[in-house]
Amino acid sequence: MTFTPGALLALASAALFGASTPLAKLLLGDGVDPWLLAGLLYLGSGLGLSLARLGRRLRAPAEAEAEAPLRRTDIPWLVLVVASGGVAGPLLLMLGLARTPASSAALLLNVEGLATMAIAWVAFKENVDRRLLAGAFAILAAAVLLSWQGGPTGVGLGALAIVGACVAWGLDNNLTRKLSGADPVQIAAIKGVVAGAVNLTLALAHGARLPGPSGIAAAGVVGFFGYGVSLVLFVLALRDLGTARTGAYFSTAPFIGAALSLFLFREPLTIPLAAAAVLMAGGVYLHLSERHEHEHLHEAMDHEHRHVHDDHHRHTHGPGDPPGEPHSHRHRHPPLRHKHPHYPDLHHRHGH
Numbered sequence: 001m002t003f004t005p006g007a008l009l010a011l012a013s014a015a016l017f018g019a020s021t022p023l024a025k026l027l028l029g030d031g032v033d034p035w036l037l038a039g040l041l042y043l044g045s046g047l048g049l050s051l052a053r054l055g056r057r058l059r060a061p062a063e064a065e066a067e068a069p070l071r072r073t074d075i076p077w078l079v080l081v082v083a084s085g086g087v088a089g090p091l092l093l094m095l096g097l098a099r100t101p102a103s104s105a106a107l108l109l110n111v112e113g114l115a116t117m118a119i120a121w122v123a124f125k126e127n128v129d130r131r132l133l134a135g136a137f138a139i140l141a142a143a144v145l146l147s148w149q150g151g152p153t154g155v156g157l158g159a160l161a162i163v164g165a166c167v168a169w170g171l172d173n174n175l176t177r178k179l180s181g182a183d184p185v186q187i188a189a190i191k192g193v194v195a196g197a198v199n200l201t202l203a204l205a206h207g208a209r210l211p212g213p214s215g216i217a218a219a220g221v222v223g224f225f226g227y228g229v230s231l232v233l234f235v236l237a238l239r240d241l242g243t244a245r246t247g248a249y250f251s252t253a254p255f256i257g258a259a260l261s262l263f264l265f266r267e268p269l270t271i272p273l274a275a276a277a278v279l280m281a282g283g284v285y286l287h288l289s290e291r292h293e294h295e296h297l298h299e300a301m302d303h304e305h306r307h308v309h310d311d312h313h314r315h316t317h318g319p320g321d322p323p324g325e326p327h328s329h330r331h332r333h334p335p336l337r338h339k340h341p342h343y344p345d346l347h348h349r350h351g352h
Contacts, residue, residue, distance in 0.1 A: 006240025007288070010249035013233035018256030020226020021105060022264050025097050027219055033208035034094030037219060039200030042086055044220030045228025046192020053185045067183035070190075077178045078190065085172025086195025090227075092165035099158025101267055107254040108162045110280055111143045115170025116247030124174060126244045131286050138283030139251060142276035170247070176235060177243045184235035188228050196223075248287035251280065302332045 020041075027037055070078065097105050114136055120126040143163075179187055210216065237246045255277065261267055 004240060006237045006246070007249055009233045010237035010241065010246045011252060013230045013237060014250045014253035015256050016225050016230035016233070017227070017250070018109075018253035019260055020222050020230070021093075021097070021109065021254075021257040022261040023222045023226070024094070025105070025261070026264060027215065027222070028094070028098055032211050032215060032219075033203055034098050035091055035199060035206070036203035036208040036210070038090035038094045039196050039198070039203055040216060040219035041196070041223035041227055042090060042192045043196030043200060044192070044223030045226075045231070046189050046194070046196050048220065048224035049185055049189035049192060049228045049232070053183075053189055056185070067186075068181055070179070070182045070186055074179055074182060077175055078187070081172055081175045081179070081187075082191050082194050082198075084168045084175065086191050087198055089165045089168035089172060090195070091199065092161045092168060096158045096161035096165060099156065100162060101261075101265075104273065105158070105162055105257075105261075107258050107273070107276055107280065108143055108159060109166060109254045109257065110139045110251045111163050112166035112169045112173075113247040113251035114140055114143070115167045116173045116250075117170075117244040119170050119174045120177075120242070120244035120247070124177070124243065126242055128244070129290075131290055132244070132248070135248065135283040135286030138279045138286070142279035142283070145272055145276045145279070173234075173238075173247055174243050177238055180235050180238040184232045187235055188231040191231070192223070192228055245287065245290070248284065251284050251287075254280070300333060300335050302330065 024037060024041065028034060032040075096108075100108070117128075117132070117136055121128045176187070204210075211219075234246065234250065237249065241249070258273070258277065262269060
């Protein structure tokens, strides 16, 4: 298996998000409205990251300026990201968690990886091979095994709501790919504040009541780490791996959530749950063990992102460009043909 920096970032993102699922289930057990909880989780992430970003700018301004800020042309993509991943996704997840055992809900979140990969392959034309497809089918088989309740009830409404959340987040992940060159903390902070405010306002308008100070604080902490820091790490992984592969690594999140759920809620380790875990583990392994290498052409490109002067960044600096490395400024890539192992990162989104 190949553990690139992007893979480690994606796995850390997955661990934080996976742990947040049973913890959110625990908060719902205190009688918190699902829609209200979605708002508190995202507000916790947005406000926490905003404070962290402010602290970074005061403590290390050069490090903060090394990231490219969001530009006016990024706003339409950011609006779509907030609507799909910040409003629709968490609301559907909270509704699903209220009707589904936490361990099954945690493992069902693997569907997000499948939705992410499918959209990346079909809509954004990221490359795919038999190994990636085999891994995707293994994860899908496990998700079906978990969601099927048998008898006339078929697939439960709670499971369908969680699958809907995963599709919304799959769209969100692919749209975030368009913003991955910009400051990930800024992206996640804006998403958290806007999505949190929208969900919280709508929940209160429908009669939901705020929990006590301890409940609000708990939701804020879970949201900061499970939604905020996790999203920052996810955006950083997108830069190195592309959307489909980052989604595949992120599919490890439900295993963290399922293990924590068995401990928190004393849920039984059933045969279907164990079989689903084996299928999902096999599918994730197939993605982790991929190696992609061929001769490829980099067409001329102009863009802005954090970088150092490596094989893909051999440009010269003008008088107004920042000194030191890493740094961020708009730069041009001349055409380049070479061969090396690579993923669909910021510089390898060519056709096949």
